[in-house]
Amino acid sequence: MTDLEISTSKLIALLDKSIVDPAAVLRLTRIGGEVFLGKMIDTFFSHVPGLLEKARLAIKTEDRKTLEYAAHTMKSSAGNLGAVYMLDSARILEMAAEKSTFPEIEIVFGEFNEEYQRAEKLFKEIRKELP
Amino acid sequence: MKRIAIVEDNPDNRLLATAILGDDFLIDEYETGMQALKGLQLNPPDLVLLDISLPEMDGKVVLSRIRHIEHIAKLPVIALTAHAMTGDREMLLALGFDDYVEKPILDEQILIDAINKLLVS
Numbered sequence: 001m002t003d004l005e006i007s008t009s010k011l012i013a014l015l016d017k018s019i020v021d022p023a024a025v026l027r028l029t030r031i032g033g034e035v036f037l038g039k040m041i042d043t044f045f046s047h048v049p050g051l052l053e054k055a056r057l058a059i060k061t062e063d064r065k066t067l068e069y070a071a072h073t074m075k076s077s078a079g080n081l082g083a084v085y086m087l088d089s090a091r092i093l094e095m096a097a098e099k100s101t102f103p104e105i106e107i108v109f110g111e112f113n114e115e116y117q118r119a120e121k122l123f124k125e126i127r128k129e130l131p
Numbered sequence: 132m133k134r135i136a137i138v139e140d141n142p143d144n145r146l147l148a149t150a151i152l153g154d155d156f157l158i159d160e161y162e163t164g165m166q167a168l169k170g171l172q173l174n175p176p177d178l179v180l181l182d183i184s185l186p187e188m189d190g191k192v193v194l195s196r197i198r199h200i201e202h203i204a205k206l207p208v209i210a211l212t213a214h215a216m217t218g219d220r221e222m223l224l225a226l227g228f229d230d231y232v233e234k235p236i237l238d239e240q241i242l243i244d245a246i247n248k249l250l251v252s
Contacts, residue, residue, distance in 0.1 A: 024237070040146060
């Protein structure tokens with residue numbers, strides 16, 4: 001067994017189906033190996049936390065356009081890494097940004113933030129196992 | 132080797148598309164519509180992958196500008212969008228996009244097939 005295979009078996013064990021679609025994560029390793037999966041996670045962390053803060057500020061300032069853009073971009077990033085529940089929450093936040101009241105949006109954002117935190121924790125754990 | 136321009140503000144979408152296509156195509160990356168319009172004119176690619184939800188100038192506006200610049204007007208342009216609403220495909224084709232690929236790109240072969248179809252034709 002190679003080092004790569006050892007790492008892949010650890011990776012599979014880490015893929016919590018209540019957070020990610022394992023097939024989507026493994027697809028990234030098929031495209032570019034575990035190094036590529038690591039790069040995708042690093043890129044996720046290079047911009048998604050900033051978008052989360054942008055969304056939080058947009059709610060405070062009642063800036064629907066910025067909130068919708070942030071939610072849309074986070075939805076896409078969640079989808080790339082197979083974070084299906086974060087993706088669904090981002091989709092709901094994006095729709096809420098367009099037409100819900102701001103008290104309603106705050107509730108939706110809270111739910112999204114919970115899903116983000118779960119995904120963030122898992123991706124950090126996965127990242128530790130990757131080259 | 133054919134050249135593909137990716138116009139996409141989300142860095143992980145660019146990284147993924149480049150990983151899928153980078154072995155078979157030369158890739159030019161642009162983060163904004165304005166950068167793309169400059170770059171496409173200076174260095175015209177064989178095909179453009181154009182995100183719809185770009186900040187400042189969205190993909191529909193970028194496409195409209197491309198179609199009005201003589202030497203790049205006929206470039207094949209594939210829309211990339213995470214909107215995925217009923218009727219989107221028809222709406223985007225009616226606007227002048229040559230094809231449409233949904234994000235996240237769950238099956239890279241769909242993207243590759245869409246590109247190859249347009250490059251062959």
